[in-house]
Amino acid sequence: VIMLGQAEHSKITTCAYCGVGCGFKAEMKGNQVVRMVPWKDGKANEGHSCIKGRFAWGYATHKDRVTKPMIRKSIHEAWREVSWDEAINYAASEFRRIQAKYGKDAIGGITSSRCTNEETYLVQKLIRAAFGNNNVDTCARVCHSPTGYGLGQTFGTSAGTQTFKSVEHADVIMVIGANPSDAHPVFASRMKKRLRQGAKLIVIDPRQIDLVDGPHVKADYHLQLKPGTNVAIISALAHVIVTEGLVADAYVQERCDDKSWREWSAFVARPDNSPEAITAITGVPAETVRAAARLYATGGNAAIYYGLGVTEHAQGSTMVMGIANLAMATGNVGREGVGVNPLRGQNNVQGACDMGSFPHELPGYRHISDSTVRSQFEAAWGVTLNPEPGLRIPNMLDAAHAGEFKGMYCEGEDIVQSDPNTQHVTSALMAMECLVVQDIFLNETAKYAHVFLPGSSFLEKDGTFTNAERRISRVRKVMPPKAGYADWEVTMKLANALGYPMQYQHPSEIMAEIAALTPSFRGVSYEKIDQHGSVQWPCNENTEETGTAIMHVDKFVRGKGRFIITQYVATDEKVTRKFPLLLTTGRILSQYNVGAQTRRTENSQWHHEDRLHIHPHDAEERGIQHDAFVKIESRAGDTVLRAFVTQTMQPGVVYTTFHFPESGANVITTDNSDWATNCPEYKVTAVQVLPVMAT
Ligand code: SF4
Known part of the structure; x- marks a missing residue:
């Protein structure tokens, strides 16, 4: 519910939804927010916002908020409200009991993009220092982990190359597997403005998203490929660029690794990578691929923006590297208006990755096996760190099935609803002896938990979020935590109960520790963010005061840019007589991810159920009417949704959102x-x- 009234005071904070990271002025009366006004000085949004950030913050005071810690011995028992001390001590004693019985590696934890940088940092520190293993992962596992891998391999760092503002200098914009109008609306507006000024647009997507033929912009080329064939398309685009002499030779010679260039260019030039050869795989006409490749290579500044339609595939990492190859071959990295730009889905997914919440990396993307880096953290944290990478989320679930993983600390992440193959997730959780969920609502994962620790919303804590352009912005506490403690304080309590002391008085002290231990954050401080509004990492003694807007300007972070061969391999997920259609998934403007926040706001009036989008041909063939219920079956399971018959789908492909x-x-x-x-x-x-069938 939006509470209208006269504001008495205000604080600047950052939206807790998507990776655009819009700045907002939270206007308040006493301790209550009365309005969220887009901040005109916010660098990511310049006074703009969408209906999520502007209107969908009422979940913070929703009646479903759980504000008392709870425990239960078994998931078949009712929850029992307890004091913070009892809940924390029970969780700590259970984790220690499990480790004594099953070994140190039998527990782990998951952090989330819902958390601030400081909170994420503390969770991975708790797991490494107090649990004594590297079994820490984050929700980036299920979205942009291939971006981290792919851009790390080719460019040397796991982040986008540009600012959002850079799109104002683009002459050609290529959008791959992303639907910014719904998922990154404020950036989409900026992009559309540039398109209306005359920039050209190439869309690579199985669906006819609104950028293809919308009311304000239309794509010059839509490569409407079959789901799962991205890598074939990217190799075909590269084939045209290499074989038609459209390569930026001087750039490649000066900036890129020669051996990898020779191997990659020979690979993509092979006839089996030609647009004509891959048409049968992708369904995209060869002449469309050729025209798009020519436009990208010769149209001036060319920028690529991509989303989860690139990463959430069996060859997600391969495709990210294919995109990086294309940008390097055409000299489109290292200046305004170009680059490779992952549109990070969540408000702080970039930060969650930066803060070392992967099982193989310490903060700043440094491998846990690097003894020099490890020794710096060991000295600061007063522990000996395990040099072996820990378990990823799917490995934790598999290990739980095998009886080897028995306890998990899950902060701000609803893996039951958000991870694939729900049945596999829930049976793994049921095999655990202590699942601790820290969240603002009793989410789907909490149904399998033994301890529930009430979380705090973004309005109840101080900290920072890092958006998709590496911009670190402040989150400011505008009302007291409803359960008494902010998430970083709860993690600290758990660490102390486990016998590992943590004594921070304020998140700014945590950021100071991050800066001291992480070269790319060396120049980051709350004082500097307060002074400038935001800073962009890398931010240190080698950068400008406010950090780095455009990356890889004179050279790539890894030195020479590295081309990587991207051999297309068909996914195992093939259509059969039994399962003849391909389902793909995505998001809608008014809702956000698993909907835990937006479903509890007025936004639900615009979209209150997930629908199954299907082409009229496929619908007619099956006797499916628009708005009628349909059953969707896969080899994993089945569900029922209402049909949405639409020409925006290609025949053979169906689509749904996953907000409910x-x-x-x-x-x-x-x-x-x-x-x-x-x-x-x-x-x-x-x-x-x-x-x-109706009964
Ligand atoms: Fe929030 Fe993203 Fe909308 Fe901006 S575009 S208001 S960050 S949801």
Whole structure:
């Protein structure tokens, strides 16, 4: 509920939804927010906002908020409200009991993009220092982990290359597997403004998203490929650029690794990578691929923006590297208006990755096996760190199934609703002896928990979020935590109960520790953010005062840019007689991810259920009427949704969102995943869709 009234005072804070990271002025009366006004000096949004950030903050005071810690011995028992001390001490004693019985590695934890940088840092520190293992992961596992891997391999750092403002200098914009109008609306507006000024647009997407043929902009080329064939397309685009002499030779010679260039250019020049050869795989006409490649290579400043339609595939990491290859070959990295720009989905998914919440990396993307780096953290933290990478989320779940993983600390992440193959997730959680969930609502994962620790919303704590352009902005406490403590304080309590002391008085002290231990954050401080509004990492003695707007300007972070061969391999998820359609998933403007926040706001009036989008041909063939219920079956499971018959789908492909738990979209997604990072293949599931007969 939006409370209108006269504001008495205000604080600047950052939106807790998508990776655009819009700045807002929270206007308050006493301790209550009365209005969220987009901040005109916010660098990411310059006074603009969308309906999520502007209106959907009422969940913070929703009646469903749980404000008392709770425990239960078994998930079949009722919850019992207890004091903070009892809940924390019980969780700590259970974790220690499990480690004594099953070994040190039998527990782990998950952090989330809902958390601030400081909170994420503390969770991975708790797991490494207090649990004594590296079994820490984050929700980036299920979204942009391939970005981290792919850009790290090719450019040397795991982040986007540009600012959002850079799009104002782009002459050609290529959008791959992203729907910014729904998922990154404020950036989409900026992009559309540039398109209206005359920039050209190439869209690579299985669906006809609104950028393709919308009211304000139309794509020059839409490569409407079949789900799962991204890598074939990117190799074909590269084939045209290499074989038609469209390469930026001087750039490649000066900036890129010669051996990798020779191997990659020979690979993409092969006839089997030609647009004509891959048409049968992708369904995209060869002449469209050729025209798009020519435009990208010769149209001036060319910028690529991509989303989860790139990463959430069995070859997600391969595709990210394919995009980086294309940008390097055409000299489109290292200046305004170009670059490779992952549109990070969540408010702080970039930060969650930066803060070392992957099992193989310490903060700042430094491998846990690096003894020099490890020794710096060991000295600061007063512990000996395990040099072996820990378990990723899917490994933790598999280990739970095998009886080897028995306890988990899960902060701000609803893995039951958000991870694929729900049945596999829930049976793993049921095999655990102590699941501790820290969240603002009793989410789907909490149904399997033994300890519930009430979380705090972004309005109840201080900290920072890092958006998709590496911009670190302040989150400011505008009302007291409803349960008494902010999330960083709860993690600190748990660490202390485990016998590992943490004594921070304020998140600024945590940031000071991050800065001291992380070269790319060396120049970051609350004082500097307060002074400038935001800073962008890398921010240190080698950068400008406010950090780095454009990366890889004179050279790549890794030195020479490295081309990597991207051989297309068909996904195992193939259509069959039993499952003849391919399902892909995505988001809608008014809702956000699993909907825990937006479903509890006025936004639900615009979209209150997930729908199954299907082409009229496929619908007619099955006797499916618009608005009628249909059953969707995959080899993982089945669910029922209402049909939405639309020409925006291509025949043979269906689509749904996953914002509502009752839809069970992830009951049907399988546990196929990216070969390098285990990011789930949400974007390709072979299904059958049949009408549900009225009874
Ligand atoms: Fe929030 Fe993203 Fe909307 Fe900005 S574009 S208001 S960050 S949801």
